[in-house]
Amino acid sequence: MQELKKWLVEKNQERLYEFLVRYQPYDIAQMLLKLGEYEQADLIGSLSDELAAEILEYVDPDVQYHILDHVSKGKTALILNEMSSDKVVDLLIAIHPHQAQTLLKFLPEEHRKKIEALMRYPEKTAGSLATVDYIAVRNNWTVEHTLQHIRKVGQDAEMVYYIYVLDSSGILVGIVSLKDTILATENTCIEVIMKKDMITVPAQMDQQEVANQLSNYDLMALPVVTEEQRMIGIITVDDLIDVIHEEATEDIQKLGGSEPLNEPYFEASLWSIFKKRLPWLLILFIAEAYTGTVLKHFEDTLEAVVSLAFFVPLLVGTGGNTGTQVVATIIRAVGVGEVKFRNLFRVIKREATVGVCLGLVMGIAGLIRASILGVGFEVAQVVAITMLFIVIWSSIVASALPLIIRKLRLDPAVVSGPFITTFVDGTGLVIYFMVAKTILNL
Amino acid sequence: MQELKKWLVEKNQERLYEFLVRYQPYDIAQMLLKLGEYEQADLIGSLSDELAAEILEYVDPDVQYHILDHVSKGKTALILNEMSSDKVVDLLIAIHPHQAQTLLKFLPEEHRKKIEALMRYPEKTAGSLATVDYIAVRNNWTVEHTLQHIRKVGQDAEMVYYIYVLDSSGILVGIVSLKDTILATENTCIEVIMKKDMITVPAQMDQQEVANQLSNYDLMALPVVTEEQRMIGIITVDDLIDVIHEEATEDIQKLGGSEPLNEPYFEASLWSIFKKRLPWLLILFIAEAYTGTVLKHFEDTLEAVVSLAFFVPLLVGTGGNTGTQVVATIIRAVGVGEVKFRNLFRVIKREATVGVCLGLVMGIAGLIRASILGVGFEVAQVVAITMLFIVIWSSIVASALPLIIRKLRLDPAVVSGPFITTFVDGTGLVIYFMVAKTILNL
Numbered sequence: 104m105q106e107l108k109k110w111l112v113e114k115n116q117e118r119l120y121e122f123l124v125r126y127q128p129y130d131i132a133q134m135l136l137k138l139g140e141y142e143q144a145d146l147i148g149s150l151s152d153e154l155a156a157e158i159l160e161y162v163d164p165d166v167q168y169h170i171l172d173h174v175s176k177g178k179t180a181l182i183l184n185e186m187s188s189d190k191v192v193d194l195l196i197a198i199h200p201h202q203a204q205t206l207l208k209f210l211p212e213e214h215r216k217k218i219e220a221l222m223r224y225p226e227k228t229a230g231s232l233a234t235v236d237y238i239a240v241r242n243n244w245t246v247e248h249t250l251q252h253i254r255k256v257g258q259d260a261e262m263v264y265y266i267y268v269l270d271s272s273g274i275l276v277g278i279v280s281l282k283d284t285i286l287a288t289e290n291t292c293i294e295v296i297m298k299k300d301m302i303t304v305p306a307q308m309d310q311q312e313v314a315n316q317l318s319n320y321d322l323m324a325l326p327v328v329t330e331e332q333r334m335i336g337i338i339t340v341d342d343l344i345d346v347i348h349e350e351a352t353e354d355i356q357k358l359g360g361s362e363p364l365n366e367p368y369f370e371a372s373l374w375s376i377f378k379k380r381l382p383w384l385l386i387l388f389i390a391e392a393y394t395g396t397v398l399k400h401f402e403d404t405l406e407a408v409v410s411l412a413f414f415v416p417l418l419v420g421t422g423g424n425t426g427t428q429v430v431a432t433i434i435r436a437v438g439v440g441e442v443k444f445r446n447l448f449r450v451i452k453r454e455a456t457v458g459v460c461l462g463l464v465m466g467i468a469g470l471i472r473a474s475i476l477g478v479g480f481e482v483a484q485v486v487a488i489t490m491l492f493i494v495i496w497s498s499i500v501a502s503a504l505p506l507i508i509r510k511l512r513l514d515p516a517v518v519s520g521p522f523i524t525t526f527v528d529g530t531g532l533v534i535y536f537m538v539a540k541t542i543l544n545l
Numbered sequence: 546m547q548e549l550k551k552w553l554v555e556k557n558q559e560r561l562y563e564f565l566v567r568y569q570p571y572d573i574a575q576m577l578l579k580l581g582e583y584e585q586a587d588l589i590g591s592l593s594d595e596l597a598a599e600i601l602e603y604v605d606p607d608v609q610y611h612i613l614d615h616v617s618k619g620k621t622a623l624i625l626n627e628m629s630s631d632k633v634v635d636l637l638i639a640i641h642p643h644q645a646q647t648l649l650k651f652l653p654e655e656h657r658k659k660i661e662a663l664m665r666y667p668e669k670t671a672g673s674l675a676t677v678d679y680i681a682v683r684n685n686w687t688v689e690h691t692l693q694h695i696r697k698v699g700q701d702a703e704m705v706y707y708i709y710v711l712d713s714s715g716i717l718v719g720i721v722s723l724k725d726t727i728l729a730t731e732n733t734c735i736e737v738i739m740k741k742d743m744i745t746v747p748a749q750m751d752q753q754e755v756a757n758q759l760s761n762y763d764l765m766a767l768p769v770v771t772e773e774q775r776m777i778g779i780i781t782v783d784d785l786i787d788v789i790h791e792e793a794t795e796d797i798q799k800l801g802g803s804e805p806l807n808e809p810y811f812e813a814s815l816w817s818i819f820k821k822r823l824p825w826l827l828i829l830f831i832a833e834a835y836t837g838t839v840l841k842h843f844e845d846t847l848e849a850v851v852s853l854a855f856f857v858p859l860l861v862g863t864g865g866n867t868g869t870q871v872v873a874t875i876i877r878a879v880g881v882g883e884v885k886f887r888n889l890f891r892v893i894k895r896e897a898t899v900g901v902c903l904g905l906v907m908g909i910a911g912l913i914r915a916s917i918l919g920v921g922f923e924v925a926q927v928v929a930i931t932m933l934f935i936v937i938w939s940s941i942v943a944s945a946l947p948l949i950i951r952k953l954r955l956d957p958a959v960v961s962g963p964f965i966t967t968f969v970d971g972t973g974l975v976i977y978f979m980v981a982k983t984i985l986n987l
Contacts, residue, residue, distance in 0.1 A: 129762045263724045264706050282705045320571045321783040341763040351793035359873020368878035387866050394858035412854045416836035416970045424829050424963040431801020436810035520962040521866040528858045
């Protein structure tokens with residue numbers, strides 16, 4: 104780092120290159136982030152357009168904009184032209200529309216039109232992830248012609264390993280891998296070696312679905328097409344890996360009962376963390392508040408047998424724990440597409456069965472615990488029976504809710520651990536006091 | 546499916562091929578899983594070795610073994626030879642060592658030695674994920690020679706898009722992409738276009754770390770090397786996508802307070818789900834049980850002011866919810882490498898600050914709720930102050946524990962939502978009654 108700063112300050116291009124050549128673009132991007140804002144612009148400004156573009160692709164859109172805003176206009180135009188189109192789209196969407204218009208003016212007419220077309224797709228859809236920097240050939244070309252074409256345009260393409268075969272109206276008719284192209288003889292026609300049965304994704308498809316397709320079929324890129332199979336662009340595996348990470352992070356944060364942060368932990372401001380957590384805490388508070396109503400309703404029972412109060416946290420706690428275990432399993436199974444709404448009854452049956460077994464064991468544990476506390480056999484019995492019921496009830500609720508919520512087109516992950524815990528707290532108390540009233544004849 | 550079964554029963558090879566050619570190997574694998582066991586062996590037995598191997602790579606090792614056990618020995622040998630070496634290793638590790646020995650005998654001497662070498666690496670390390678089906682060339686070869694070599698051996702390679710340059714003793718000295726090879730002139734020496742600064746991973750590296758490397762550097766494969774940079778094999782992006790999925794699933798299931806299932810939801814037996822959940826439920830039960838002790842200890846306070854009991858679930862519930870939010874955020878940040886132990890105090894400071902803000906809001910909410918229930922201003926005050934303390938306390942515990950547990954080389958995800966909830970239940974009650982005793986002068 105010190106070395107890098109030194110060559111920057113001294114404007115010693117030669118030593119700067121010697122230093123940077125030892126690192127990967129990703130590593131240079133990490134160093135870039137640690138520089139001051141003028142140093143950042145100096146560094147990017149002094150690199151080749153290609154390397155500058157590659158490094159910028161590793162940093163967030165707001166940093167990209169900040170740097171481009173500080174280098175010369177000519178340089179900005181050259182760098183934007185080198186960046187892959189999906190990354191340019193990300194940048195333009197993230198910044199102010201006015202700023203985006205300014206940047207768009209730097210692009211040549213044809214490129215600008217493509218970018219503007221991609222910008223129309225809503226966030227998190229296949230269209231918004233697509234890049235137009237792919238290699239397209241015609242079905243009547245020979246292998247030799249194709250290889251010549253790749254040599255000509257390959258340097259700018261994001262992915263040269265799949266070659267997309269289009270007809271005269273831009274309809275995707277086949278895909279051939281560079282591997283098969285190399286393995287074929289030079290005068291073979293592309294039509295002969297291309298695959299006609301291909302996996303394509305519509306532009307509207309949700310990004311998680313796209314990621315599932317790619318990982319199921321073990322592909323390195325997926326073509327995005329319109330309804331008429333017209334080629335829009337491709338999504339490459341590295342962008343989908345980011346999607347997979349992002350979706351898992353969201354699921355985990357939602358499971359924790361909070362709006363997802365959508366940014367790296369240390370980049371999120373305390374205010375934004377506060378804003379994402381508070382609404383859910385308040386909603387859960389209101390839901391939890393009726394436990395007070397329930398307890399007040401059974402005040403007489405509680406006054407008659409104060410020892411019943413000792414087991415309130417243990418019973419609702421175990422119910423909440425069971426529910427959290429179930430909901431985590433189901434949300435992940437839904438997330439990776441293993442479980443769907445049509446499996447609802449199968450899932451409930453499985454979870455209820457496991458719930459009965461767990462409930463029996465936990466009921467015995469409850470009996471033992473109550474006996475140790477010396478509250479008398481009758482109260483111990485109440486605890487044991489309530490434990491059984493609460494565990495079963497919690498298993499059923501936690502298995503059904505994520506699927507029902509999903510069917511209602513809400514995100515299943517809003518059914519979080521805290522949500523289930525809260526729900527079971529109130530309903531569990533009702534179960535507890537009803538069992539108590541019955542057994543203790545109150 | 547009906548059509549597939551028909552051609553299988555009629556042993557109509559021609560129609561069977563016509564049918565299958567319309568599908569991707571992954572789709573055929575899905576159909577295969579729905580067939581009876583003899584039909585499965587019939588199908589695999591009647592396909593080309595290459596297609597059979599490709600389809601089998603999409604199913605679990607136990608299914609693979611089951612099918613291979615039912616086809617002829619000659620066919621088994623041919624299919625095993627076509628399968629990529631990392632998949633053969635997975636198969637051999639999953640089955641009984643005795644069965645593995647039998648299968649190994651089907652492989653030619655040289656191939657067997659490579660497989661046996663890969664089998665020595667512990668599960669979930671880079672070595673265990675590596676495949677030896679990569680393309681290796683020497684540094685003094687020309688581009689033309691390299692392309693000829695790829696044409697000869699490329700069909701069997703899992704990944705032809707990176708070419709690994711080894712010296713005479715098997716040390717990795719450079720990597721050249723197929724793209725750069727194609728773009729170069731035929732008589733260029735590989736040494737000139739190869740990259741010498743490359744990302745390699747040691748065989749012992751944890752698979753999650755490997756996945757992070759790959760996604761950081763946007764690569765499609767990573768070379769696995771020994772300490773002396775001797776080439777062991779490569780890990781391809783599709784295998785690492787599986788790792789990323791697997792690790793996220795594990796984190797989510799652990800966050801839910803359960804041992805991870807390590808298999809798709811519907812494939813996990815009810816017994817195995819029961820076994821993975823029960824130990825944690827019991828551990829949490831024991832931890833939760835001391836809430837009874839706490840409550841019993843404060844029995845006099847509780848009898849004096851029964852209304853204090855109304856707020857027990859609300860207070861500990863809100864504390865648990867806050868803790869779960871924090872722990873989910875931290876576990877994910879640790880999982881993707883954003884937060885490390887050295888950030889401990891920074892994390893605690895951030896979370897405590899957010900905790901104070903959330904605690905103030907929730908304290909006011911508590912005051913309002915208690916007033917509505919009509920328990921008197923003094924008890925309402927106790928509820929509000931306790932709420933503030935519990936939210937702060939819970940934030941600190943949930944931010945510190947995952948990092949400390951990780952430092953102690955335990956998996957941070959054992960600090961689950963239920964764990965934090967349970968911990969806060971007991972300690973929160975102590976806070977509650979101490980505040981109550983102070984304010985109510987009991």
